[in-house]
Amino acid sequence: MRGETSITGSGIRDRADLLARFMIAPAVLYITAMIGFPFIFAILYSLSDATTGDPSLHLIGFGNFRAVLADPVFRISLKNTFIFAFVSQTLVILLSRILATALMAEFRGKWIIRFLVMLPWTAPISLGTIGWLWMFDSIFSPIDWIFRYTGLLGTPGALLGPMQNLYWLGEPALAMISVITVHIWRLLPLATVIQLAGLSSIPRDLLEAAEVDGARAWRRTLEITIPLTLPIISIAFLFGLVFTFTDMTVVYVLTRGGPIHMTQVLSTWTFFKGIEGGDLAQGAAVSLFMFPVLAGIAALVLRLARRSEVV
Amino acid sequence: MANLEIQHLSKLFGEVKAVDDVNILTTEGEFLVLLGPSGCGKTTLLRMIAGIEAPTSGDIIINGQAVTHLPPRVRNIAMVFQSYALYPHMTVFKNIAFPLRTRGVDRAKIRQKVEWASGMFGIGHLLDRKPRELSGGERQRVALARAIVREPSVFLLDEPLSNLDAILRASAREELRQFQKRLGVTTVYVTHDQVEAMGLGDRIVVMSQGKVRQAGTPSEIYQWPADTFVATFVGSPPMNLIEQGDVLLGFRPETFLPAGFIRDSPEVVTYPFQVTWIEYLGAERLVYGDIGEKCCARHVVSRLPGNISLTIEAGQTYPFTVLKQDIRYFDRSSGLLTDKGRI
Numbered sequence: 001m002r003g004e005t006s007i008t009g010s011g012i013r014d015r016a017d018l019l020a021r022f023m024i025a026p027a028v029l030y031i032t033a034m035i036g037f038p039f040i041f042a043i044l045y046s047l048s049d050a051t052t053g054d055p056s057l058h059l060i061g062f063g064n065f066r067a068v069l070a071d072p073v074f075r076i077s078l079k080n081t082f083i084f085a086f087v088s089q090t091l092v093i094l095l096s097r098i099l100a101t102a103l104m105a106e107f108r109g110k111w112i113i114r115f116l117v118m119l120p121w122t123a124p125i126s127l128g129t130i131g132w133l134w135m136f137d138s139i140f141s142p143i144d145w146i147f148r149y150t151g152l153l154g155t156p157g158a159l160l161g162p163m164q165n166l167y168w169l170g171e172p173a174l175a176m177i178s179v180i181t182v183h184i185w186r187l188l189p190l191a192t193v194i195q196l197a198g199l200s201s202i203p204r205d206l207l208e209a210a211e212v213d214g215a216r217a218w219r220r221t222l223e224i225t226i227p228l229t230l231p232i233i234s235i236a237f238l239f240g241l242v243f244t245f246t247d248m249t250v251v252y253v254l255t256r257g258g259p260i261h262m263t264q265v266l267s268t269w270t271f272f273k274g275i276e277g278g279d280l281a282q283g284a285a286v287s288l289f290m291f292p293v294l295a296g297i298a299a300l301v302l303r304l305a306r307r308s309e310v311v
Numbered sequence: 312m313a314n315l316e317i318q319h320l321s322k323l324f325g326e327v328k329a330v331d332d333v334n335i336l337t338t339e340g341e342f343l344v345l346l347g348p349s350g351c352g353k354t355t356l357l358r359m360i361a362g363i364e365a366p367t368s369g370d371i372i373i374n375g376q377a378v379t380h381l382p383p384r385v386r387n388i389a390m391v392f393q394s395y396a397l398y399p400h401m402t403v404f405k406n407i408a409f410p411l412r413t414r415g416v417d418r419a420k421i422r423q424k425v426e427w428a429s430g431m432f433g434i435g436h437l438l439d440r441k442p443r444e445l446s447g448g449e450r451q452r453v454a455l456a457r458a459i460v461r462e463p464s465v466f467l468l469d470e471p472l473s474n475l476d477a478i479l480r481a482s483a484r485e486e487l488r489q490f491q492k493r494l495g496v497t498t499v500y501v502t503h504d505q506v507e508a509m510g511l512g513d514r515i516v517v518m519s520q521g522k523v524r525q526a527g528t529p530s531e532i533y534q535w536p537a538d539t540f541v542a543t544f545v546g547s548p549p550m551n552l553i554e555q556g557d558v559l560l561g562f563r564p565e566t567f568l569p570a571g572f573i574r575d576s577p578e579v580v581t582y583p584f585q586v587t588w589i590e591y592l593g594a595e596r597l598v599y600g601d602i603g604e605k606c607c608a609r610h611v612v613s614r615l616p617g618n619i620s621l622t623i624e625a626g627q628t629y630p631f632t633v634l635k636q637d638i639r640y641f642d643r644s645s646g647l648l649t650d651k652g653r654i
Binding site: 203205206208209210211212213214215216219223224227228 | 358361362363382383384388389390392393394396398399400409410413414457461
């Protein structure tokens, strides 16, 4: 049958344009259904007087936003959201940098270190946080135990005080440190992997050329490695910000926003106000305050991602 | 005085001897080419001279001082990488200035030096550009300018022309040679391209499997190859080698010509040449075929210049001759050049 060509090649499988629409359709549907609709509903609810008892929509204007802004708990939540996100992610970037640099080197048992570094990322956040609940326990905290054992705590004149426990989740400052610690623990693996990718994308030639050009280790780091990995470091930082900004599990499991709202964040306050408190409308209004920040971060990520492609 | 001296230098990667007991002595201002196939150890040798690879044993001496275990920055060497390794986030000016800044040279002096180096390579108008905005040839010039700006005592080049297209490569070769002569800096140049090696080198060091096979001027390497490896690696097409007892006879394709085209003298050996294939290359013809009896026919090549218009056809046998003085003899077991077995 030589020379015969098939003339049935006009189905969807041969039409690149139709095929592309067909394959991208699930993603469009998913985004519309799971992100688009809830977002529109959040806006509508925030302008209504809906409660969990009566979720029907009666639009009442911007009263919810005024009420939310006047609420001191909201202001604490807003401040805490920024503090937790920026402090934890700044430390995450520094620590992941050190880890990534160490993991670039060849050494025995590297795989087990890599495995251990990745472990927090594989655990569900809630389970991991429950583990930390024990670490910060008011009586059985292993951290306190170590301090007592090393004489830093529990004896008269000890550096951290004469009491037997620090009450991590009971003292406002310690509770904030606890929340930040768990956020760092949780996002360090992701940031390390991102930084590792950044470091290994620098051609070895460049660092060798800098060495031949007379640059010592510190100059190679400051003038070659860091500038070249800056876009990817920023992406790791911004991703981390988004994750900590939107996370409610850590605060919810660890402190429930306490003591007396001192660790409350926007996401938990949305939940307590809107779901547990039943005021859907004000809950929606609180949650919408995160939107401009997150949209700005997303725009930055996209810009940086495009810029890092050029280099 | 020797700028660069390499004594019994070896480098082991596990069990593999990448560089095996290499000895090299350069003279002031010399252009030395390390030539060899990929994997012969030439780049490893260059990296050890630069100080970015630590030798297993042996010594490297620059300007009379042993630098074997010293970091690159105190060696005062410059290196141009195959990829050029320009810093992508810095402008051309900053790229060229980098080796000066690491030495703590003051700003005014840096500006003056960068202008001198960039002027030398005709890239003065590109100083504000980033490397990604430059063509291949411009990048190569920036890499060269960055190398010379520090006035190094030794200049190392790792296949710097291999990323250029063929036309640019020929002109870059010529320029490179002129700059090197003008600056008078001892240069070690790594390449696998024998045309580059022959055209650029004052001396060529031919390497294979980590060892130096021969060191000599381009004409020594070409006329008197030290062994069969050098004989067949240098020259295109390679030297013809034919077995004769316990020796191998070698002669270059261009010395193997139809009878009558070499002046008639008793100093000539004639072979019946059964032609199997002819390649017409414009300026010359390459004639492939076999010589010798049926028992031990050997495949050889003749390179006929364009001015020999004699008709030659595949399938025919012609008398071809070679001058005795053009024949080299190699020991069959060791492959080394020998005087024995002359006919």
